[in-house]
Amino acid sequence: SGGRVAFGEVNGRLADQLRIDEFVYQDAQQKIRISGLNVEWKAWTLLLGRVDITNVSISTLRIASVPSKNVLTMPLSLQLPARIVIKQAAIGRLVLTELGADGQEVKPLELKAIIGSLDSSDLVHQLTAQVDSAWGGLHLKGQVQTNTPFQVQGEFTYRGQPNQDLPKVLIQGNLSGSLQDLRIQAQSVAKTKDGLTANPEQQASADMQLHLAP
Secondary structure (H helix, E strand, C coil): CCCEEEECCEEEECCCEEEEEEEEEECCCEEEEEEEEEEEEEHHHHHHCEEEEEEEEEEEEEEEECCCCCCCCCCCECCCCCEEEEEEEEEEEEEEEEECCCCCEEEEEEEEEEEEEEEECCCEEEEEEEEEECCEEEEEEEEEECECCCEEEEEEEEEECCCCCCCCEEEEEEEEEECCCEEEEEEECCECCCCCECCCCCCCCCEEEEEECC
16 A cells, blocks of 8 residues: 655745655655755756755654565666756754554664765766764765666765774775675774864774675
């Protein structure tokens, strides 16, 4: 059966600026609740085959899903129906939970202060992202090709404490390879390219190389 959709108060114009106080979608497998959605975009760019969004912001996004037993498989393509450009996107709180058989949401994972951008074409998706959590903050800039094997190139910075029993770290690294054969290299640094500095009394030494493949 199909899902159910509910809207709160809607203000603005669909052509350029729209605010929705609350949006809820629910079906048998998931429940999505968006609070405080603001969108600024240029609807006329649809005539050019492009979706041009100047700014999109969400106060709180909650996604609850029924756990799946299916094995994840790679898609045939990452191409989108149209070119999408999002100059600035922001989510105050992102809460991911499991949806139990009784409808209760359990095992919450909360991310905060998510900021990003996206420039998508037929050949490549270019993106930036910044997110905070209880384990620290992550900055990411990279790109992924839309055709198999989905070549990846990017760099990231992590600052935080992944576990209360572990020391704090400031790590800078890069991504290479593809989504089917991903390589991650990272090491602790005293200062990052964008000016973040580590506390030498707390900084732990780290050097990591991961190779993720089927």
